Structures are given as C-alpha cells and as structure tokens.
Amino acid sequence: MGTTFHGPSPWPHITRAIRTRGARYAAIAYLGQDAPELLPLRAGDLLVVNASKAAIRAHATSPAALAYYVNKGVRVLSSPTLHAKVIATNTRAVIGSANASENSAFADDAVLITDDPEVIASVRTFIDRLDEITEIDEVFIDNAAREWEIGRAVPIPGVSGRIRDTEAEFLPAPVTRMFVKHAVDYEPSPTEQHVLDEHRPRQPATAGPAVKYQLESLRLDRT
Template sequence: MGTTFHGPSPWSHITRAIGTRGARCAAIAYVGQDAPNLLPLRAGDVLVVNASKAAVRAHATSPAALAYYLGKGVRVLSSPTLHAKVIATNRRAVVGSANASENSTFADDAVIITDDPEVVASVRKFIDGIDEITEVDQVFIDNANREWEIGRAVPIPGVTGRFRDTEADFLPAPVTRMFVKHAIDYTPSLTEQHLMEQPRPRQRTTAGPVVKYQLESLRIDSPSAVRRGDVIVFVSADDEWIYAPAVVVSDAVRIPRSGGAVLYFLRIRADLPPLSLSDAAAALADLGHPGPRLQTDHYVRSPTLRAALLTLWDF
C-alpha cells in the first residue's frame, strides 16, 4: 500500500483502510452521532475521545455514539486535552485532521494513510501515552447525556463544519429564503450515486444510536435560484402530503454528462412526519393564509407565510 494522502473528503478511505483483522486503537477527539458509520469499531478495540463537559455540551462528542461503542464491546476512554485524530490497526496508521462526525464529511479534512511500521508503532505509542484518562462506562454516559441536554452546539475551532447538530441551528436564523417544491421520484444515475456517496455517511441501520438528522439530495435539471442556506418545503407529487422543511447545506455540484444538471445536498429532520396537505392548508388558513399555493412550486416571498409554514412542525 505504501503511504497515500486523502482529502478533502477522506472518510470513505479511512473506513476502508481500518477494515482489517486484529485489535485497533483510535484517538479521535470528537465523535458525532454518525461516528459508528464512519468509524466502525468492534469488541477488543480501544477508542479515546474528548468527552469533556465542554465537548459534550457543545454537541461535539455524542453520548449516543459512545453508548453504541460500549454496547459493541469497545473500550472507550475520555481525555479532556485530546485534539488528535489518529488510528492504528495491526498494519496501517491514519494520521490527519478528521473528526468522526457528520461535520467532518463536509469540511475540507485530510489524512495520511500508511503501512510504514515505524509510523504504526508511533501512533500506538502515542495513544497508549495519553494521560488524564477516564474510563467511559454507563455512569459516565448518563452524566454525559445530562450535559448534552443542558448544552447546545457552539463553535469549537477545528470541530464545527458547515453546519452543526442542534435543533436550534437546524434552520437559518432568520429564514429569509424558502421554496415550495414538488418531490419527484427518479432513479439516480451511476454518476449521481457516486456523487451522493462521496460526502455523506452511509445510511444508519437499525443498530446504533438514533439520529434525528439525515442527508438527502436534490437534482435540478435547469438553472435555479436555489443556494446554500435556503429552506425547501416539499410536497408529494400526488399533492397528498407536505414534508417538514429541508435545509440546503451545499453549493450546487455539477453532475457530469447530465446536460447541465446539478445536485444539492439537503439536511432533513428525520423525526418530523409529513402532514396531510389538506390539513396543512386548513392550519395555514387559520393562521391568516387561506391561499398558500401549496400545489404550485414557488418562492415564498411572504415572511409571515414562511413563519406559518414553519409552525406546522413547531419551529
């Protein structure tokens, strides 16, 4: 294998590189709720994180992810001074800037992956030498969950990416640009599937911690006014349902060999159910908007209508 450099989206390479037999050890300062997908560890592995009160309150390290690893038999330790991001297997080492979090999949991170025995040994020695270590157990997790509920996501240098994992920060403040669009079912091309797999973690299975947020994609075939930070409310193609707001979290990504089509990535709240379009229209009428044009794709110019649409899901 030798030594290779991977950036700015290295996590697919990291996940693949550490999929080897034998015990692995990792010192990854901040692990978000998506960490088990990015960093799939198993019984016998060791994970050192920064699960200090500050990191947990800032929603940089997720107690749910730590609990998942504990349930898998991983030995989890916390060091409040840890800022490194290194991993060692029996044959490879990963050294770089990538935290195990959804933010990292959108940040411009980079890593070196090598099978140099001296580097592998040095990474293991570094991890073994980390001091101020606290064993993470169920009592630790219970306390961390309380800190998580108290806190909110705040910027931590080198941690927060293009968006943060909180309800308060899910939507722009204020919401000044909103679109109503019909959801269109289609089968992505192989090129689109490749683009969608690059920046986002694999979909969660039934195992592991429950995550409120998911990433979806939006293909637009013709020039569009959509841009990063916009809020989109989708309506089903049959005009039966209206879906909770989605936030555009990327710039347009050109789809090769598509005739000019582009792809946007959207962040959605997976815990918010769709509503009947007729019920939504009635609720909006009660809020003073008897003609919200939910069956027509349009840019929502009215600030009060934007606010009313958000209240359908208690935003």
C-alpha cells in the first residue's frame, strides 16, 4: 500500500482503512453525532477525544456519540488539550485534520494513510503519552449531556455547524468581472497610494490555490 494522500473529503478512505483485525487506537479531537458511522470502533478499541466542557458546550463533541462508543465496549478517554486526529491499527496509521463528524465533509480536510511500521508505532506512542486524561463513563456522559443542553453550536469549519453552503456564496452567481464605483471623489494620500501600488499584483501567481475573488483599483479621471 505504501503512503497515500486523501483530501479534501477523506472520511470514506479513513473508514475503509481502519476496517482491520485487532485493536484500533484513535485520538480524534471532536466527535459529531454521526461519528459512529465514520469511525466504526468496537469492543477492545481505544478512543481519546476532547470532551472538555468547552467542547461539549460548543457542540463540537457529542455526548450521544460518546455514549454509543462506551456502550459498544470501546474505552473512551477525554483529554482537554487534544487537537490531533490520528488513528493506528495493526497495519495502518492515519494522520490528518479530519474530525469524526459529517461537518468535516463541508471543510477542506486531508489525511495521510500509511502502512509504515515506524509511523504506526509513533502514532501509538503519541496516544499512549497523552496526559490530563479522564475516563469517560455513564456519570461523565450524563454531565456532558447537561452541558450540551446549556451550550449551542458554534460554526467552526470541520468541527460543528455546516459552513459550506453553495447557495449562500459571497456572490449569487459566478462573475468574471465586477466594478464598484465610489459615491464620492476620493484622493488617496501618498502613503495610501504607496500601499495600493505595493499590493497591486505585478504578474499572475502560478503557485497555490486559484484565487476566486481578487480586488483591484482603477481610477477614472474626469474629462
């Protein structure tokens, strides 16, 4: 298999990659209510999440998902400083940015999946060395459910709240050029003009993502 890169929607690849024999070890910061469908763990597996009060109140980690895993016999732990998203099986490691949530499908996430034994061992070591660990049990979940009711979803890409809405883009339809006219005459100061000149692109950039919107200035003198 080697090492493969998957993005911007990596969860189908992650789900397939971790369907292996033996125990799985995962440290995934945030869990949506649909996490069990994306991250199919079973009895004997280990899952570390960020189930801090802040994460629960922001609806970043779901008490319902925690309860599902605990009832399945998964050992679930909470680390309030966890932000990583890594998984280790006996034969593969997953390292990336994807939280176990449907909201991840609305963000540009990416992961590496590898069968490199050294990387697999390093992921296991990373998970084993996480500190400030709290065991998640029924009492913890009951308290988390109350915190969930107090809080509200905070729209964070890939964590909670569906961010990408194609019907609510910056512009209602694709445009190639748009002109915005100043309502009043304005003469930039020498300093402002210098800043404008410095930021005006001298030649098109070829590296990196394509720019969807670009702002340029044009002055039309009165005749």
